[in-house]
Every structure is written in structure tokens, then in C-alpha cells.
Amino acid sequence: MSEPVRYELSDAEVPTTWYNLVPDLPVPPPPPLHPATHEPVGPDDLTPLFPMDLIAQEVSTDSFIEIPGEVLDVYRLWRATPLHRARRLEAALGTPARIYYKYEGTSPAGSHKPNTAVPQAFYNAKAGISKLTTETGAGQWGTALAFACAQFGIECEVWQVRASYDQKPYRRAMMETFGATVHPSPSAATEYGRKVLADDPDNPGSLGIAISEAVEVAAADPEVRYALGSVLNHVLLHQTVIGEEALLQMAKAGDSPDLIVGCTGGGSNFGGLAFPFLREKLAGRMAPEIRAVEPASCPTLTRGTFAYDFGDTAGMTPLMKMYTLGHDFIPDPIHAGGLRYHGMSPLISHLYDQGLITAVSKPQLECFEAGVRFARTEGIVPAPEPTHALAVAIEEALACRDTGEEKVILTALCGHGMLDMAAYTAYLEGRLVDHEYPLEQVQDALTRLPRVDV
Amino acid sequence: MSEPVRYELSDAEVPTTWYNLVPDLPVPPPPPLHPATHEPVGPDDLTPLFPMDLIAQEVSTDSFIEIPGEVLDVYRLWRATPLHRARRLEAALGTPARIYYKYEGTSPAGSHKPNTAVPQAFYNAKAGISKLTTETGAGQWGTALAFACAQFGIECEVWQVRASYDQKPYRRAMMETFGATVHPSPSAATEYGRKVLADDPDNPGSLGIAISEAVEVAAADPEVRYALGSVLNHVLLHQTVIGEEALLQMAKAGDSPDLIVGCTGGGSNFGGLAFPFLREKLAGRMAPEIRAVEPASCPTLTRGTFAYDFGDTAGMTPLMKMYTLGHDFIPDPIHAGGLRYHGMSPLISHLYDQGLITAVSKPQLECFEAGVRFARTEGIVPAPEPTHALAVAIEEALACRDTGEEKVILTALCGHGMLDMAAYTAYLEGRLVDHEYPLEQVQDALTRLPRVDV
Numbered sequence: 001m002s003e004p005v006r007y008e009l010s011d012a013e014v015p016t017t018w019y020n021l022v023p024d025l026p027v028p029p030p031p032p033l034h035p036a037t038h039e040p041v042g043p044d045d046l047t048p049l050f051p052m053d054l055i056a057q058e059v060s061t062d063s064f065i066e067i068p069g070e071v072l073d074v075y076r077l078w079r080a081t082p083l084h085r086a087r088r089l090e091a092a093l094g095t096p097a098r099i100y101y102k103y104e105g106t107s108p109a110g111s112h113k114p115n116t117a118v119p120q121a122f123y124n125a126k127a128g129i130s131k132l133t134t135e136t137g138a139g140q141w142g143t144a145l146a147f148a149c150a151q152f153g154i155e156c157e158v159w160q161v162r163a164s165y166d167q168k169p170y171r172r173a174m175m176e177t178f179g180a181t182v183h184p185s186p187s188a189a190t191e192y193g194r195k196v197l198a199d200d201p202d203n204p205g206s207l208g209i210a211i212s213e214a215v216e217v218a219a220a221d222p223e224v225r226y227a228l229g230s231v232l233n234h235v236l237l238h239q240t241v242i243g244e245e246a247l248l249q250m251a252k253a254g255d256s257p258d259l260i261v262g263c264t265g266g267g268s269n270f271g272g273l274a275f276p277f278l279r280e281k282l283a284g285r286m287a288p289e290i291r292a293v294e295p296a297s298c299p300t301l302t303r304g305t306f307a308y309d310f311g312d313t314a315g316m317t318p319l320m321k322m323y324t325l326g327h328d329f330i331p332d333p334i335h336a337g338g339l340r341y342h343g344m345s346p347l348i349s350h351l352y353d354q355g356l357i358t359a360v361s362k363p364q365l366e367c368f369e370a371g372v373r374f375a376r377t378e379g380i381v382p383a384p385e386p387t388h389a390l391a392v393a394i395e396e397a398l399a400c401r402d403t404g405e406e407k408v409i410l411t412a413l414c415g416h417g418m419l420d421m422a423a424y425t426a427y428l429e430g431r432l433v434d435h436e437y438p439l440e441q442v443q444d445a446l447t448r449l450p451r452v453d454v
Numbered sequence: 455m456s457e458p459v460r461y462e463l464s465d466a467e468v469p470t471t472w473y474n475l476v477p478d479l480p481v482p483p484p485p486p487l488h489p490a491t492h493e494p495v496g497p498d499d500l501t502p503l504f505p506m507d508l509i510a511q512e513v514s515t516d517s518f519i520e521i522p523g524e525v526l527d528v529y530r531l532w533r534a535t536p537l538h539r540a541r542r543l544e545a546a547l548g549t550p551a552r553i554y555y556k557y558e559g560t561s562p563a564g565s566h567k568p569n570t571a572v573p574q575a576f577y578n579a580k581a582g583i584s585k586l587t588t589e590t591g592a593g594q595w596g597t598a599l600a601f602a603c604a605q606f607g608i609e610c611e612v613w614q615v616r617a618s619y620d621q622k623p624y625r626r627a628m629m630e631t632f633g634a635t636v637h638p639s640p641s642a643a644t645e646y647g648r649k650v651l652a653d654d655p656d657n658p659g660s661l662g663i664a665i666s667e668a669v670e671v672a673a674a675d676p677e678v679r680y681a682l683g684s685v686l687n688h689v690l691l692h693q694t695v696i697g698e699e700a701l702l703q704m705a706k707a708g709d710s711p712d713l714i715v716g717c718t719g720g721g722s723n724f725g726g727l728a729f730p731f732l733r734e735k736l737a738g739r740m741a742p743e744i745r746a747v748e749p750a751s752c753p754t755l756t757r758g759t760f761a762y763d764f765g766d767t768a769g770m771t772p773l774m775k776m777y778t779l780g781h782d783f784i785p786d787p788i789h790a791g792g793l794r795y796h797g798m799s800p801l802i803s804h805l806y807d808q809g810l811i812t813a814v815s816k817p818q819l820e821c822f823e824a825g826v827r828f829a830r831t832e833g834i835v836p837a838p839e840p841t842h843a844l845a846v847a848i849e850e851a852l853a854c855r856d857t858g859e860e861k862v863i864l865t866a867l868c869g870h871g872m873l874d875m876a877a878y879t880a881y882l883e884g885r886l887v888d889h890e891y892p893l894e895q896v897q898d899a900l901t902r903l904p905r906v907d908v
Contacts, residue, residue, distance in 0.1 A: 002523065005530050008462055069456065076459050077542070077833045088531070088605070106560055108833030110872065150830040151542070170624070173875035176882050177829050375631050376604040379531045379562030418564065418872045421627035428630050 005087050007249040009080035015244040016072065017064040018237045021275040021347065024063065024282055029350035030321040033308060038452055041318045048219045049226045051127035054120065057234040065237065067119070074118045074151050078107045079241065083249035084413075088377040090397065097400040098255060099393055101413040102246045102273060105380065109174075111415030112269050113144030113229055116238035120227045121148035131155035131224045133217045135185065135210030137265070138164050138337030138385070139171025140415055141229030146180035159185035159193075159213045161340070162205035163333035170419045185210035192216050192314045206330045207266075207341045208313030215316050230266025231311060231320075231345045239272025246410065247276050255408050257288040259396060262412035263388040264292040264301065264359070265338045267345030269414040277410075278356065288410070292348065292359040293388040295367075297435035298331040300324065300344045301352050301359040303442070308452040309343060319450060322349040326445025332435040334364050335423035336384035342445070360392065363434040367391045368427040371417065383415040384423050459541050461703040463534035469698040470526065471518040472691045475729040475801065478517065478736055483804035484775040487762060492906055495772045502673045503680045505581035508574065511688040519691065521573070528572045528605050532561045533695065537703035538867075542831040544851065551854040552709060553847055555867040556700045556727060559834065563628075565869030566723045567598030567683055570692035574681045575602035581679075585609035587672045588681045589639065589664030591719070592618050592791030592839070593625025594869055595683030600634035613639035613647075613667045615794070616659035617787035624873045639664035646670050646768045660784045661720075661795045662767030669770050684720025685765060685774075685799045693726025700864065701730050709862050711742040713850060716866035717842040718746040718755065718813070719792045721799030723868040731864075732810065742864075746802065746813040747842040749821075751889035752785040754778065754798045755806050755813040757896070762906040763797060773904060776803040780899025786889040788818050789877035790838035796899070814846065817888040821845045822881040825871065837869040838877050 022029065031040040043055045050058070057065060067075070086099040104112035124132055132149055135158070136142030142158040149156035158180050165172060165184040172182045183189050185205045186196035190213040196203050203209070211228070218226035228235060250256060260277055262270035270292050280286045292301055304323040311317035313328050324343045325331075331340040344352075351357045364384070371387035373394065374380065382390060393411045400407050417424065426432050476483065485494040497509045504512070511519060521529070540553040558566035578586055586603055589612070590596030596612040603610035612634050619626060619638040626636045637643050639659045640650040644667040650657050657663070665682070672680035682689060704710060714731055716724035724746050734740045746755055754777045763778040765771035777798045779785075785794040798806075805811045818838070825841035827848065828834065836844060843865045854861050871878065880886050 002527050002530070004465055005527075006465070008464070010462070011458055011460070073456050073459075074833075076456070077538075084531075108835075114833075147833055151833075169879070170872065170875035173879040173882075174835060174872070177826055177835055177875070177878045179830060372631055376633060379528075379568075379601055379605075381628060381631055418624065418628070419875075421624035421631070421873075424631045425623070425627040428627075 003087065005085050007083040007252045009245055009248060011076065013248055014076065014080050015241050017066055019240040019244060019276050019279065020060055020063055020065060020237055021278060022233065023061050024279055027354060029347055032318040032320045033452065035310065035315060035319055045318065049215065051123050051129060051225060053123040053126065054234050057237055058232060068122060071119045071122050080245045081106055083246055085253065086378055089374060092377045093394065093397050093401065095397040095401045096404055097397040097407045097409055099397055100250065100253065100410045102242055103380065103413045104242065105413065105416035108147045109140055109144040110418065111140040111144065111383065112239060112242060112272060113141045114147060115241055115272065116229065116235045116268065117144035117148035118151065119238050121145065121152045121154060124225050125152035125154050129154060129223065129225045131157060132227045133157045133214040133224060134227045134229065135207055135214045136160045136229070137207050137340055139168050139175070139419065140338055142180065142182065143171060143174045143178065145227055146175040146178035149180065150178045156180040157217065158182045159187060159210040161185055161207060161210050161337060164337040167422055168419055185213050187213060190216045204333050206313060208327055211312035212314035212316055215312060230268040231343065233347055235268050236271040236275065236345060236347055239268045240275050242272040242412065243274060243276035246273060250410065256286050257410035258407045260288050260290045260410045261293060261389045261392045263339060263385045264294050264344065264348065265341050265385065267348035269412050271345060271348055273412040290357045291392065292357055293392050294359065294361050295334055295336055295339045295388060296361045296363040296437060297334050298325065298340055299361040299437060300342070302361045303437065305446055306349060306353050307449055309449055311343060319452060320346045322346045323352065325442045326448060328448060329442055329445035334435060335420060336364065336388065338385045362388050362391045365432060365434050368424070368432060370394050380413065381417040381424065382413060383417040384420050386412060386414050457541065459539050461537040461706045463699055463702060465530065467702055468530065468534050469695050470521055472521060473694040473698060473730050473733065474514055474517055474519060474691055475732060476687065477515050478733055481808060483801055486772040486774045487906065489764065489769060489773055499772065503669065505577050505583060505679060507577040507580065508688050511691055512686060522576060525573045525576050534699045535560055537700055539707065540832055543828060546831045547848065547851050547855065549851040549855045550858055551851040551861045551863055553851055554704065554707065554864045556696055557834065557867045558696065559867065559870035562601045563594055563598040564872065565594040565598065565837065566693060566696060566726060567595045568601060569695055569726065570683065570689045570722065571598035571602035572605065573692050575599065575606045575608060578679050579606035579608050583608060583677065583679045585611060585678045586681045587611045587668040587678060588683065589661055589668045590614045591661050591794055593622050593873065594792055596634065596636065597625060597628045597632065599681055600629040600632035603634065604632045610634040611671065612636045613641060613664040615639055615661060615664050615791060618791040621876055622873055639667050641667060644670045658787050660767060662781055665766035666768035666770055669766060684722040685797065687801055689722050690725040690729065690799060690801055693722045694729050696726040696866065697728060697730035700727060704864065710740050711864040712861045714742050714744045714864045715747060715843045715846045717793060717839045717868070718748050718798065718802065719795050719839065721802035723866050725799060725802055727866040744811045745846065746811055747846050748813065748815050749788055749790055749793045749842060750815045750817040750891060751788050752779065752794055753815040753891060754796070756815045757891065759900055760803060760807050761903055763903055765797060773906060774800045776800045777806065779896045780902060782902060783896055783899035788889060789874060790818065790842065792839045816842050816845045819886060819888050822878070822886060824848050834867065835871040835878065836867055837871040838874050840866060840868050
């Protein structure tokens with residue numbers, strides 16, 4: 001028989017705990033601050049938005065948190081996800097590198113997002129909440145939350161960034177098939193949306209604006225809470241099932257990664273894969289470089305400022321210390337809608353600041369070229385977001401062709417692109433362009449960072 | 455831990471042979487006939503269209519045919535596919551029935567079609583062929599062949615039924631991403647297409663017309679061959695990997711099916727799942743009812759005539775004895791594009807004629823209702839085609855709620871619906887209708903059946 005190309009896990013091997021990186025860090029991350037007092041936020045400040053179980057996870061100092069049985073029961077619809085060795089891509093590149101990808105596209109939403117949507121819906125349902133509101137960019141997160149809410153019998157209301165809402169009508173259709181209500185954002189359904197539309201009726205939207213709308217609706221109704229698809233500690237915590245599985249699967253493959261590479265928007269896919277490996281690295285059991293890849297048009301880590309800023313555009317969320325391009329910066333409408341976020345997870349930002357991870361940015365044409373190359377060899381059409389990581393994996397593998405190094409590369413293929421095909425058509429027809437880094441816009445947005453004396 | 459919901463196979467358990475049902479049948483199926491002489495076709499008659507390896511499989515009397523290593527290497531990008539127990543659907547229905555589904559949506563095309571596309575591309579490449587032509591309805595088959603051709607470095611040219619080409623632009627984008635050229639059918643690129651367009655410039659197309667166009671181009675060039683995505687013996691042969699895997703997986707689940715239900719367009723998905731189980735039934739080792747489900751608007755088995763007819767509309771193919779609605783019957787443009795075929799696999803037709811399988815038809819609204827119900831419980835949005843089988847599975851499971859019977863139902867979930875979301879939107883917005891069975895059109899088409907004296 002030929003060499004293995006997929007490494008599966010049995011039901012019994014699916015992780016039963018999430019991993020919390022925070023207690024293992026040499027230096028603790030800076031706390032979030034109350035937007036008015038600039039004091040560290042306490043659990044009570046977050047109760048209008050989140051149920052207590054999730055708030056407890058957000059600030060937990062436990063290394064491992066048990067996954068509830070009700071959540072595991074839903075996870076098992078698609079988990080464990082496969083780890084693939086990209087032998088056909090390797091052969092096409094003529095590289096001695098060994099490329100592995102952890103594929104999250106087999107989930108109901110076609111991405112990694114249900115890993116956190118399911119526990120978020122579960123804990124809210126358990127707390128008696130009747131409806132969740134949320135934002136979505138490319139639509140992956142909204143689809144995931146719509147699916148998860150259907151599993152636990154609660155309503156789901158989604159504000160989708162208008163640029164994606166218009167580009168990707170099938171995503172809205174999936175959310176509605178799972179039973180959710182979807183608004184384009186900015187919308188006339190919220191006070192903040194109406195304000196934005198009054199200033200600019202053609203505003204293409206941003207994740208920051210959509211968050212403001214969803215938060216506004218949740219904060220106004222005690223029966224309703226808000227769910228965030230990335231950025232926060234508890235979201236990254238839930239995503240660590242990816243990395244815990246991948247650790248077991250890499251062991252089955254008999255390989256240890258020299259380079260782990262993932263795309264970063266809010267950071268949850270990247271963190272989900274990387275954190276369990278970072279634990280092993282901090283413990284001296286392996287030594288991979290862990291590298292984040294972001295779009296050249298929204299290069300939060302590589303060009304942003306490490307400062308306290310709002311997670312949303314309206315300035316309603318707690319202040320988080322993170323790499324940011326400014327909370328009112330609106331990225332160009334690139335097709336990797338999930339990467340169009342002005343900030344970065346505070347935990348990922350802290351790791352970058354501490355030198356525990358590296359980061360690069362990639363322009364979108366190179367990413368789509370990598371995506372097409374991957375599709376034609378491995379058979380999976382990647383979502384535009386993970387093509388950023390694939391571009392780096394391919395670049396590294398081609399470098400190995402020259403050096404002869406048998407580098408082991410592990411990448412997060414966080415979703416497929418079947419609902420992003422308009423972007424591939426645009427690429428194949430030569431209609432896509434690389435967006436310039438909007439230096440002046442960012443410099444302008446950074447002048448409006450909140451002043452925080454800490 | 456909870457009860458299992460997925461049954462996986464290891465790499466070593468993936469079948470290494472295809473199963474040929476023909477030698478195990480009590481009565482052999484009628485042979486295909488030459489369209490001019492009405493004599494049984496010999497291998498030489500088929501060489502303009504197919505390479506000799508596939509012709510040999512088409513007429514093989516061996517029970518098992520070895521899968522080439524090069525084909526297995528590609529299969530293993532996604533095979534074995536999972537068998538799921540639909541516990542969350544069962545709970546929602548309150549049924550004592552046990553529902554299993556064999557899910558082919560994890561393939562590169564999102565359906566079962568690559569199971570035959572890969573060996574077809576392989577055998578053609580091995581024979582030195584430089585290009586394959588084909589037709590596609592919903593686009594699943596064209597996507598599969600485009601992927602398979604990319605794996606073996608040959609060109610792929612696809613005629614897609616215009617109704618689907620217009621409804622499903624993402625499918626065309628996927629084919630192009632895999633490197634194929636795509637025409638809407640009828641097209642101006644062929645003599646037959648130009649003739650059809652001259653008669654009716656707005657012709658929505660049909661699989662029969664698209665087959666005629668693809669066959670015309672292949673037959674005219676010795677470097678080019680044609681690939682068919684269903685209907686023929688060798689296609690159903692390749693699809694038996696589905697049923698062979700499902701047999702092993704049902705054994706792991708410790709259950710034996712009382713009812714196997716699959717949708718039928720050309721018959722390859724249904725046959726692929728059913729044939730290995732039918733072998734076991736004929737050998738007296740199990741006794742499942744095996745039931746085909748077809749759309750009410752294109753009810754080939756349940757309302758058609760068992761007669762020799764052409765596989766295509768122009769009358770270029772051999773004559774095959776099959777259930778048919780007439781080779782120039784054009785089905786209504788329902789969303790289950792893959793089921794819009796005037797005929798039925800001769801092998802499936804023979805089984806139905808012999809009383810070895812049963813058949814029913816379902817209207818599209820009931821099917822979409824089943825699809826939405828399935829999506830909200832099991833998390834997979836089914837393609838419109840397999841919702842026909844799900845509608846029957848749900849109907850049977852609900853009957854068991856009343857009778858208390860613990861019926862074991864196995865269904866073929868042959869693909870996901872992520873590229874069919876416009877159909878779900880139309881359904882959710884109340885814009886879908888049930889099409890009347892076009893009795894007069896069919897009666898008219900049947901007057902043009904070829905006269906064959908056998």
C-alpha cells in the first residue's frame with residue numbers, strides 16, 4: 001500500500017478538554033479595561049453580553065477545561081477532523097519538505113467556526129437565553145452560529161458585513177436554512193447602523209460596525225446575549241480542539257512540525273491550531289516556528305500598533321490591548337472577508353509582542369495562485385482566508401527544493417471555498433487586484449485610538 | 455462516552471476492488487444495440503468514445519475488478535467516506551427507527567461523482583488520450599471530471615445544461631478552478647447544439663442534449679474521448695466503493711439495513727450503494743428492501759416505458775434497454791439538476807423489471823422540507839438530489855413512530871448542497887412549486903422511441 005495521506009482519530013481519541021494557554025505563559029497578557037473607567041473589567045461588566053460560564057472561561061487560570069457532553073455530542077457530527085499529508089502538492093512542487101494540513105472544512109459551516117459556536121450556543125441555552133446576536137464577515141461565523149443555535153433551540157440574528165452579504169448570497173442562504181435571521185450591516189435595524197448609513201449610505205461595512213450593531217441589540221434585552229466568533233480568550237480556548245487533535249495526528253504520522261503557519265483575522269483559527277503546539281514548545285518538547293499570515297491590505301500584526309483599542313467601531317466594547325489599525329479603519333473589500341478586522345486577538349497580540357510567534361503579510365493574488373495550485377493537486381478548493389497560509393507553505397516548500405531541507409510544515413486549512421467561488425472566478429478572469437496598504441487611512445484611524453494611561 | 459454517530463474505516467480497510475453485479479444476476483441484462491444495425495454492440499463499436507480498459511469493464515463478467523494503485527492514491531484524498539448514524543434527526547422525529555447515511559459530500563466535488571471520474575481519467579490518460587469531453591447537469595459530474603483530469607494531466611471540456619449553468623454559477627467556477635473549459639448547453643460550439651439553438655434559442659437544455667454535444671466533439675477527434683457520469687455499467691461499477699465501504703461500516707455499527715433508499719437520476723449513486731448489499735441479499739445473507747426515489751417531474755422508473763432508447767437526445771449513442779420517458783423529453787428545470795434525465799441506467803432498469811428493487815417518486819417541495827429538517831439536526835445541507843431519498847427515509851421513520859418498529863434505514867447522502875443554496879433560498883422564500891407530471895409531453899416523446907424488433 002502507498003504511504004498514508006490522511007490521519008484520522010477514533011471517537012475515543014477526540015479531545016475531551018479545551019486547553020487554556022494563559023497559565024503557561026511566562027508573562028501574563030494585559031487585562032481588558034472598562035471603556036469608561038479604564039479599570040480592568042470584572043465579570044459583572046460582561047454579564048449583559050455573555051453568560052457566566054463563558055465569562056469564567058474568558059478569565060480562567062485553569063490549564064484544561066472540560067468539554068460538556070452536550071457539546072461533544074454535537075462536535076462528533078464532524079470531529080475529529082482529518083489531518084492530511086499533502087503528498088500530491090509536494091510532488092507537484094518537487095520539494096523535499098513534508099506538508100501537512102489540518103482540515104476544518106468538513107464541519108457543518110465548512111470551517112473551524114462551529115468549534116466555538118456550539119459551546120457558545122450551549123452555554124447560552126443553559127443560562128436560559130432565548131436569542132443570540134452576532135456579526136459575520138465572509139459568513140462562516142454566522143453560518144456556524146446559526147447551525148449551533150438550531151442544535152440547542154435558540155434564535156439567531158446575524159449582521160453580515162455588506163461587502164460579503166453582496167458578494168456571497170449563498171452564505172446568507174445557509175444561515176437562513178439553519179433558521180437564522182440575517183441583516184446586511186450597516187443596517188437600519190440598529191441605532192448605530194442608522195447613524196453609519198446617514199453618514200454614508202454606500203458604506204461597505206466592516207466587522208467592527210457589524211459587532212457594534214449586534215452588541216447594541218444584545219445589550220438592550222436581558223433575554224438576548226451576544227456571541228463573538230474570534231478575538232476573545234474563550235473563543236480561542238474552544239478552538240484548541242484543532243491543535244490537540246493535530247498533536248495526536250502528527251504523532252501518528254511520526255513527524256514533528258518545524259513550521260506551523262496559519263492565517264489570522266481575529267486569530268481563532270491560528271490560535272486554535274497553534275496553542276497546544278506552543279504549550280509543547282514552552283515545555284521544551286518541540287521547537288516549531290509559529291507564524292501568522294495576514295492580508296497585505298489589513299496587516300494588523302505586521303503594520304499595526306500595540307495599544308489599547310476598542311473591539312468594535314462604535315466604541316461599545318471593553319478596551320483590549322492588541323495590535324490594531326484603529327477601530328474605525330475600514331479594510332478594502334478583499335475576498336478573504338474573514339481577515340478584514342482592524343484588530344487582533346489580545347492573546348495572539350501578546351504572543352507576538354513577547355516574540356513567541358512571528359508574522360508576515362501576503363497580497364491576495366499570490367494567495368489565490370496558491371489556492372488554485374492546492375485545489376488542482378489536493379482536490380480541496382480552499383477558502384480565501386487559508387490561502388494566505390498556503391501561500392507561505394508553498395513559498396517555504398519551494399525554498400526547500402533549493403536547499404534540500406526536509407522541513408516539516410503544518411498548516412491550518414480552516415475552511416473550503418465552495419461558497420467563495422465568485423472570488424475564484426474573478427481571479428481566473430484576471431479581475432482581482434492587489435490592494436495597496438492604505439498607510440494614510442491607517443495613520444488617520446490611529447489618531448483616534450482611545451487615550452489610556454497604564 | 456455517548457453512542458457512536460460516525461463509523462470510519464482505516465486506510466487498510468478501503469476496498470481495493472470494485473464489485474460487478476452482472477455475473478450474480480439470475481437473469482442477464484439485455485445487451486446494448488448498435489443504433490444502425492440493431493445488433494448487439496461489440497467493443498469495437500465503442501472505441502471512438504472510450505478507452506479499451508473501460509470498454510472491458512463495461513462488458514466484464516468478472517465479479518471483482520482490481521482498483522489500480524494510481525486510482526487508490528487519489529481516492530485516498532477523501533476515502534473512506536464516513537457512515538453516520540443520524541441520532542439527532544431520529545431524536546427530532548421521535549422515531550424508534552435507526553437511520554444511517556453514507557456521506558459522499560467530503561469528496562473534492564462534494565458528491566459521489568469523483569469515484570468514477572478518477573478511474574475514467576486514469577484509464578484515458580493511460581491510453582494516451584489528451585482530452586475528455588463530457589456533459590453535466592447540476593455540475594457535480596463536471597466538477598468531478600475536471601478535478602480528475604487535473605490529477606492525470608489531461609484536458610477537460612464540459613457542456614453544462616443551461617438551466618443549471620444559469621442557476622449555479624459557482625459550479626462553473628469550480629470546474630474552471632480545476633482547469634476545465636465549460637460551455638452552456640445547447641452551445642454554438644457543436645453542430646448539434648447549433649441545430650437545437652436554431653429551433654429554440656431559449657432551450658434550457660437537458661442532459662440528453664449535452665451528451666450529444668460532448669459525444670459529437672469526442673467522436674470527431676482520435677485524441678479525444680468522452681466520459682459519462684452515470685448510466686453505464688462501468689460507471690456503476692466504480693461507484694460500488696460506496697456500498698462496499700458501507701457494508702463494512704454497518705457491520706461495525708452492528709446493524710443490518712431493513713431498507714436501503716437512494717435517489718436515482720442516471721442511477722450511479724443508487725447503484726453504487728445498493729449493489730454490494732444486493733449481492734448479499736441474492737446470497738441470502740441479508741434481506742433489505744432496496745428502493746429508488748426519483749423526482750415526480752421526471753419519474754423514469756415509476757412512469758416510464760421499459761424499451762430500447764437512445765442515451766442522448768440526438769440519437770448518437772447505442773440503444774439501451776431501459777426505463778425511459780423518451781430521448782427527446784425535456785424535464786422541467788427542477789433544482790435537482792442531477793435527476794433531470796430521460797432514461798435510467800440499463801442495469802438499474804433491469805433490476806426494477808426483475809422485481810429486485812422498488813421505486814417511488816417524490817415532489818420537490820417535500821424533498822426540500824426534508825433537506826431543511828436534515829440540515830437543522832445533522833448539520834449537513836444536502837444537495838437537492840439526495841433530499842429525495844431523505845424524504846422517504848423521514849416518511850418511513852415517522853411511520854415507525856406510529857408502529858413502534860425499529861426499522862434500520864440506510865440512505866445514500868450522495869452530496870452536500872453548498873453550491874445549490876439558491877434553491878434553498880427559493881424554497882425558504884416560498885418561490886418553489888411542485889411541477890405536474892408532464893403526461894402529454896411524455897406520451898408525445900414516447901411516440902419517437904426507436905423501433906427495435908427483439
